[in-house]
Amino acid sequence: MTTKVAVVGATGKMGRLISGLVEESPEFELVASLDSRSSLDDMLVAELVVDVTVPGVTQRVVEFAVANGKNLLIGTSGWSADRIAGLRRSLGDEPTSGIVVIPNFSLGSVLATSFAAMAARYFDSIEIVETHASTKVDSPSGTAVRTAELMGAARAAIGPVAAPHTDQRARGQQVASIPIHSLRLNGIVAKQDVVFGGTGEVLTITHETISPSAYAAGITLALAAAATARGVILGLDQLLGLDSGSAQGGHPVAGAGATDAASTDSASLPTDPDPENVSGQAATATSVHP
Structure with a gap:
C-alpha cells in the first residue's frame, strides 16, 4: 500500500528533488504539487505533506496540515526550539499524527553536528x-541553529x-551562547565550519555539500519515518539513532492541543510574486537551553 504525498514548495530546488x-x-505516490499560489486545500488528498x-x-502550511490531521515532513528553515515546542503542543498529549522536522537532509552534515556536540564539552x-548560496534568504541556517542548540545542551x-565582544554586530548572532x-556566496551549495579554540590548539569540524544529490539518502529515510510518525521527531540524527545529546531529547516526543492550529479558513498561500524573496530569521525565537 502506497502513501499519498503532497509536496508544498514543489517548484523549488529541494521540492523538485523530493518530488522526483x-x-x-x-512506497509513495505524488498526488499534489503545490507552489505559492496553490490553495492549501489541494493538500487534503494526501496522507503525508x-x-x-x-x-x-x-508556518501557515504547517498549521493547516496539522489542523487537518496530516502527517508532516518539514524541511524548511526557521523552525527554532521554541516553535518546535509549539508543534508538540499542537499535536496533543496522545497524538494521532506526526511531524518530522529535518534541518538538514545530508547524512554527513548530521554526523558532523553530532561530532560537534561531542566536542563542545571539552x-x-x-x-x-x-x-x-546567495539565493538562501534566511540566516543563520537551520543546520547552524540546530548545531548550536545541541552543543548548548x-x-x-x-x-x-x-x-567576547558579542555586543558588536560583526561578532555574529548568538544561539545557545555560541x-x-x-556567509552568502555564489558558487556554494552548503558548508559549515564549527571552530573550537583551546590552549595551544584549534579543532575545526567541517562539512561541505558539493551537490544536492547528497540529500537523497536522508530524504528517503525521512519520508519513510514521516509516513508513520506519531508526535514530533526532530533531526535526522534521531532517525539514525545517534546519541547526540539533543536539545529536544533523544526520542520522538508527543505535543499538546491541536485546537491551537490554524483553522481551515486560511486555505491559500500568500500570493507574493516571488516567494523565494520572503525573508526569515531562523534563530530569532531560539531558547538557550530548551
Whole structure:
C-alpha cells in the first residue's frame, strides 16, 4: 500500500528533488504539487505533506496540515526550539499524527553536528561559520541553529561558551551562547565550519555539500519515518539513532492541543510574486537551553 504525498514548495530546488524521489519510490505516490499560489486545500488528498517552502510561508502550511490531521515532513528553515515546542503542543498529549522536522537532509552534515556536540564539552571557545548560496534568504541556517542548540545542551552542566565582544554586530548572532556567522556566496551549495579554540590548539569540524544529490539518502529515510510518525521527531540524527545529546531529547516526543492550529479558513498561500524573496530569521525565537 502506497502513501499519498503532497509536496508544498514543489517548484523549488529541494521540492523538485523530493518530488522526483517520491515518484521513483514504489512506497509513495505524488498526488499534489503545490507552489505559492496553490490553495492549501489541494493538500487534503494526501496522507503525508512535505513542506519545503520558505520561512515566511511555512508556518501557515504547517498549521493547516496539522489542523487537518496530516502527517508532516518539514524541511524548511526557521523552525527554532521554541516553535518546535509549539508543534508538540499542537499535536496533543496522545497524538494521532506526526511531524518530522529535518534541518538538514545530508547524512554527513548530521554526523558532523553530532561530532560537534561531542566536542563542545571539552572547549570553552566555540564559533560557527555557515556558508550557503546567495539565493538562501534566511540566516543563520537551520543546520547552524540546530548545531548550536545541541552543543548548548551538551554544555548544560558547564555553562555558556567564552564569546567576547558579542555586543558588536560583526561578532555574529548568538544561539545557545555560541556566535554564528553567515556567509552568502555564489558558487556554494552548503558548508559549515564549527571552530573550537583551546590552549595551544584549534579543532575545526567541517562539512561541505558539493551537490544536492547528497540529500537523497536522508530524504528517503525521512519520508519513510514521516509516513508513520506519531508526535514530533526532530533531526535526522534521531532517525539514525545517534546519541547526540539533543536539545529536544533523544526520542520522538508527543505535543499538546491541536485546537491551537490554524483553522481551515486560511486555505491559500500568500500570493507574493516571488516567494523565494520572503525573508526569515531562523534563530530569532531560539531558547538557550530548551
